[in-house]
Amino acid sequence: MKVVITGGAGFIGRRIAMRLLARGALAGADGRDAPIEELVLFDNAPPQLALPEDKRLKLVSGDIAEPGLMRRVIAPGTGSVFHLAAIVSAQAEEDTDIGLRVNLDGTRAVLEACRALGTVPRLVFASSLAVYGGDLPPSVSEAVPLTPQTSYGSQKAIGELLVNDYSRKGYIDGRSLRLPTIIVRPGRPNRAASTFASSIIREPLSGVDVVCPVSRDTVMPALSPRRVAEAFEKAHDLPASAFGYNRALQLPGISPTVAEMVEALRRVAGDEVVRRIQWRPDPVIQKIVDGWPRGIDGRRAERLGIRADNSMDEIIEAFIADDLPAQKALVAAGKAG
Amino acid sequence: MKVVITGGAGFIGRRIAMRLLARGALAGADGRDAPIEELVLFDNAPPQLALPEDKRLKLVSGDIAEPGLMRRVIAPGTGSVFHLAAIVSAQAEEDTDIGLRVNLDGTRAVLEACRALGTVPRLVFASSLAVYGGDLPPSVSEAVPLTPQTSYGSQKAIGELLVNDYSRKGYIDGRSLRLPTIIVRPGRPNRAASTFASSIIREPLSGVDVVCPVSRDTVMPALSPRRVAEAFEKAHDLPASAFGYNRALQLPGISPTVAEMVEALRRVAGDEVVRRIQWRPDPVIQKIVDGWPRGIDGRRAERLGIRADNSMDEIIEAFIADDLPAQKALVAAGKAG
Numbered sequence: 001m002k003v004v005i006t007g008g009a010g011f012i013g014r015r016i017a018m019r020l021l022a023r024g025a026l027a028g029a030d031g032r033d034a035p036i037e038e039l040v041l042f043d044n045a046p047p048q049l050a051l052p053e054d055k056r057l058k059l060v061s062g063d064i065a066e067p068g069l070m071r072r073v074i075a076p077g078t079g080s081v082f083h084l085a086a087i088v089s090a091q092a093e094e095d096t097d098i099g100l101r102v103n104l105d106g107t108r109a110v111l112e113a114c115r116a117l118g119t120v121p122r123l124v125f126a127s128s129l130a131v132y133g134g135d136l137p138p139s140v141s142e143a144v145p146l147t148p149q150t151s152y153g154s155q156k157a158i159g160e161l162l163v164n165d166y167s168r169k170g171y172i173d174g175r176s177l178r179l180p181t182i183i184v185r186p187g188r189p190n191r192a193a194s195t196f197a198s199s200i201i202r203e204p205l206s207g208v209d210v211v212c213p214v215s216r217d218t219v220m221p222a223l224s225p226r227r228v229a230e231a232f233e234k235a236h237d238l239p240a241s242a243f244g245y246n247r248a249l250q251l252p253g254i255s256p257t258v259a260e261m262v263e264a265l266r267r268v269a270g271d272e273v274v275r276r277i278q279w280r281p282d283p284v285i286q287k288i289v290d291g292w293p294r295g296i297d298g299r300r301a302e303r304l305g306i307r308a309d310n311s312m313d314e315i316i317e318a319f320i321a322d323d324l325p326a327q328k329a330l331v332a333a334g335k336a337g
Numbered sequence: 338m339k340v341v342i343t344g345g346a347g348f349i350g351r352r353i354a355m356r357l358l359a360r361g362a363l364a365g366a367d368g369r370d371a372p373i374e375e376l377v378l379f380d381n382a383p384p385q386l387a388l389p390e391d392k393r394l395k396l397v398s399g400d401i402a403e404p405g406l407m408r409r410v411i412a413p414g415t416g417s418v419f420h421l422a423a424i425v426s427a428q429a430e431e432d433t434d435i436g437l438r439v440n441l442d443g444t445r446a447v448l449e450a451c452r453a454l455g456t457v458p459r460l461v462f463a464s465s466l467a468v469y470g471g472d473l474p475p476s477v478s479e480a481v482p483l484t485p486q487t488s489y490g491s492q493k494a495i496g497e498l499l500v501n502d503y504s505r506k507g508y509i510d511g512r513s514l515r516l517p518t519i520i521v522r523p524g525r526p527n528r529a530a531s532t533f534a535s536s537i538i539r540e541p542l543s544g545v546d547v548v549c550p551v552s553r554d555t556v557m558p559a560l561s562p563r564r565v566a567e568a569f570e571k572a573h574d575l576p577a578s579a580f581g582y583n584r585a586l587q588l589p590g591i592s593p594t595v596a597e598m599v600e601a602l603r604r605v606a607g608d609e610v611v612r613r614i615q616w617r618p619d620p621v622i623q624k625i626v627d628g629w630p631r632g633i634d635g636r637r638a639e640r641l642g643i644r645a646d647n648s649m650d651e652i653i654e655a656f657i658a659d660d661l662p663a664q665k666a667l668v669a670a671g672k673a674g
Contacts, residue, residue: 151502161485
């Protein structure tokens with residue numbers, strides 16, 4: 001079968017792609033493994049990170065909301081779609097129109113293209129902890145009403161509602177995963193308000209100075225790239241019956257403070273590395289991040305076999321093993337840091 | 338100031354219009370009463386029910402999602418918009434595309450037209466109890482997560498998210514009211530799954546036989562046209578600070594069973610009238626209605642001064658006083674029943 005990853009040039013999309021290429025299969029409509037013959041990575045720009053030479057890989061770039069484009073990308077034979085393409089939080093907050101265009105119109109284009117297939121493809125939608133907002137309990141789960149306090153969070157909550165309705169109507173077999181902040185992201189900082197959470201680990205390890213814009217007691221529910229790619233694959237393969245009437249699933253995660261993240265970095269890499277972090281509060285970023293949940297109740301996902309990381313140290317060690325060499329090469333080439 | 342009611346030809350829109358014309362004013366941007374100079378009733382078709390001769394009234398019909406139309410209807414000088422236009426539940430369930438077009442694209446067109454004014458108009462959005470679904474507690478409130486089990490409910494939940502986000506960003510001063518079933522509706526049955534709840538009172542009182550498609554123990558949270566029009570007016574006039582970070586408000590209501598509704602009709606109008614009800618179960622309607630909440634916790638709205646009816650008897654008596662003469666005239670003219 002054919003698989004499409006929107007946002008496939010991003011670091012999560014790429015990591016899912018690498019897992020799928022290695023495994024070579026995904027659950028088909030009957031629940032049994034079906035071989036992946038083609039893996040389309042769709043994004044608004046070509047990938048910056050290296051991809052393996054693999055004849056199953058196909059790269060397509062364009063505007064997700066362009067009329068007709070998603071129908072051509074999600075072509076007949078597509079059995080599964082991973083929909084990750086999005087305008088991130090800080091940018092969607094600043095530019096309402098582009099957020100609506102990509103996060104709402106783009107998601108509708110993806111869903112309509114899936115519906116047009118007539119074959120009920122599986123779809124895994126990347127939602128976010130940003131769907132929560134307002135007065136929150138100490139930890140968030142599917143039992144918490146969604147009153148997002150960012151445009152990005154609103155648009156993700158709308159996407160979840162559409163995924164639920166398209167699934168209920170039998171147009172797709174969808175599932176939405178509420179992602180915590182994914183750390184440590186490789187590459188360059190992006191325009192997500194949470195980007196600092198990766199930067200304060202990644203840049204010092206790469207020999208680059210970094211500014212932390214939030215206070216040390218800021219809590220950041222987090223999941224590693226390894227675990228999130230695993231979660232996408234597992235959520236894809238679960239039968240629809242595992243979800244019941246609600247296709248939205250809160251992913252699990254650990255919730256270190258920024259101070260605890262820095263202490264883990266110190267344990268793993270030493271004082272010299274930690275000294276590369278400078279502290280310069282940015283009230284805009286602090287306000288957005290303070291509106292997010294502080295803890296996660298990911299028990300529903302855990303019961304379905306989806307796991308969090310064991311510790312911040314483990315997250316940092318995974319980054320060092322998986323991504324640090326390439327990151328250092330980017331820095332050396334003047335393309336990051 | 339200028340006021341626009343979308344869905345203004347419908348029975349709730351019309352009743353709000355009559356209240357506003359009688360009062361002649363609404364709270365302006367500063368919270369003080371501002372005189373209504375023009376009241377635009379927008380709908381997809383001209384009104385069927387009689388409207389008073391009033392030079393402030395202006396009727397416009399068209400397609401709410403037509404590009405540019407809402408910007409012309411919600412023209413400069415518009416201080417307040419009541420957005421009621423919608424494709425109702427059974428029709429949106431049957432025809433996904435028209436539901437998305439009117440309930441989602443239409444709502445976006447209304448919100449964008451308000452935003453384009455640049456004057457932060459007040460907007461009251463008619464949401465619905467259909468936003469709830471799945472495993473529900475005995476009574477629903479703003480504390481319940483929204484997992485609607487109809488396309489109509491999904492589209493209303495999406496509208497609420499957009500109203501919240503546009504308000505938070507300062508484009509509008511919005512509020513969304515979750516309406517229970519409004520009974521007794523005058524006129525003809527519509528394509529809402531709940532239409533029977535009005536029909537089983539209205540038709541017998543007008544001397545017309547009626548079929549009840551649901552069982553006697555079906556519970557129907559309900560509010561009268563009088564109370565819902567009052568709720569729209571009150572919610573409009575409340576300051577933004579009354580809502581906090583969540584502009585969605587669960588309206589209160591009473592929750593009679595169908596059997597209790599029929600017994601109230603018997604008390605008010607006698608056995609002869611009740612004998613006009615025939616019972617013929619429709620599993621499609623029963624299934625939709627069974628997915629809706631059975632009880633309402635409307636305490637947040639009540640604290641803000643919004644009231645439910647006191648009894649089913651009072652609801653029936655209000656219909657007899659307000660609408661039965663016109664209804665009987667419709668029946669006599671062969672236009673209803």
